[in-house]
């Protein structure tokens with residue numbers, strides 16, 4: 672009993688010391704005047720990120736397809752404190768749009784500190800139907816446009832020691848468990864094409880991060896791995912199909928912004944997703960069956 676008491680006491684002291692000396696590396700003031708290009712900014716998590724950046728006093732270029740909605744988000748951002756704000760409507764299924772959008776942002780803001788890649792094309796939350804054309808289209812919107820936007824923005828990001836922030840999903844998270852040096856991944860049902868695009872992002876940007884470090888180019892790459900978030904489209908897509916509760920979009924948006932600003936390699940939101948990934952890797956038996964039990968499907 673005495674030994675347990677001592678261990679508890681020591682743990683308490685260590686926890687107290689950590690809490691006392693730990694400094695939050697996120698300094699919101701550093702985002703004042705930061706120049707941000709934000710994609711998928713008209714709705715959902717992107718819209719919430721726009722409002723956070725505005726509150727922090729950033730200079731922002733918003734992009735998505737719907738001009739009238741972008742206009743409304745822009746007006747709200749102005750009331751919240753954005754230093755400068757512009758928008759440019761663009762459809763990322765068109766290969767010429769990414770470069771045009773980056774050029775517009777650089778011209779309006781005089782350079783970029785953050786490129787936040789967040790948009791996604793319409794996602795079907797259903798069994799694979801064999802629609803190869805749709806997968807090709809989604810690859811263009813969710814993956815190739817990210818690569819093209821990054822390529823166009825890298826020179827200005829490098830000049831400004833900037834940051835690339837990529838919004839991904841648990842359906843495509845790889846977790847390197849260093850002791851086992853074993854990659855983990857959690858593919859989920861009903862998301863074949865979407866998962867493929869997100870796996871592609873993980874592969875491309877994790878490799879690019881290595882290369883930027885090897886070339887001593889000071890651009891950070893933050894990959895954000897999100898669970899189910901309560902955006903209108905996600906709730907609509909998953910209604911009646913999953914037994915998973917959704918986390919709030921404004922909090923997810925803030926976690927992404929913090930991750931980018933502190934230049935961490937990965938953000939997990941909600942935080943416990945990282946533990947889920949660890950369990951997935953460490954307990955391979957029956958994990959697929961457990962995962963499928965969260966999804967509703969009755970064969971026709």
Ligand SMILES: NC(=O)c1ccc[n+]([C@@H]2O[C@H](COP(=O)([O-])OP(=O)(O)OC[C@H]3O[C@@H](n4cnc5c(N)ncnc54)[C@H](OP(=O)(O)O)[C@@H]3O)[C@@H](O)[C@H]2O)c1
Pocket residue numbers: 710711712713714715716717734735736737738740761762763764788789790791792793812838839840841897898899900901902903904905
């Ligand atoms: N919500 C979740 O549960 C969840 C979970 C994991 C990861 N994520 C990730 O979080 C990010 C945001 O998700 P969300 O739920 O906020 O999505 P959302 O609410 O559906 O918003 C998608 C955004 O992308 C834009 N967009 C759609 N098609 C486009 C196109 N062809 N070209 C350019 N922009 C386009 C939309 O605006 P327009 O319609 O005006 O173009 C909108 O601003 C995504 O990367 C997603 O994979 C979300």
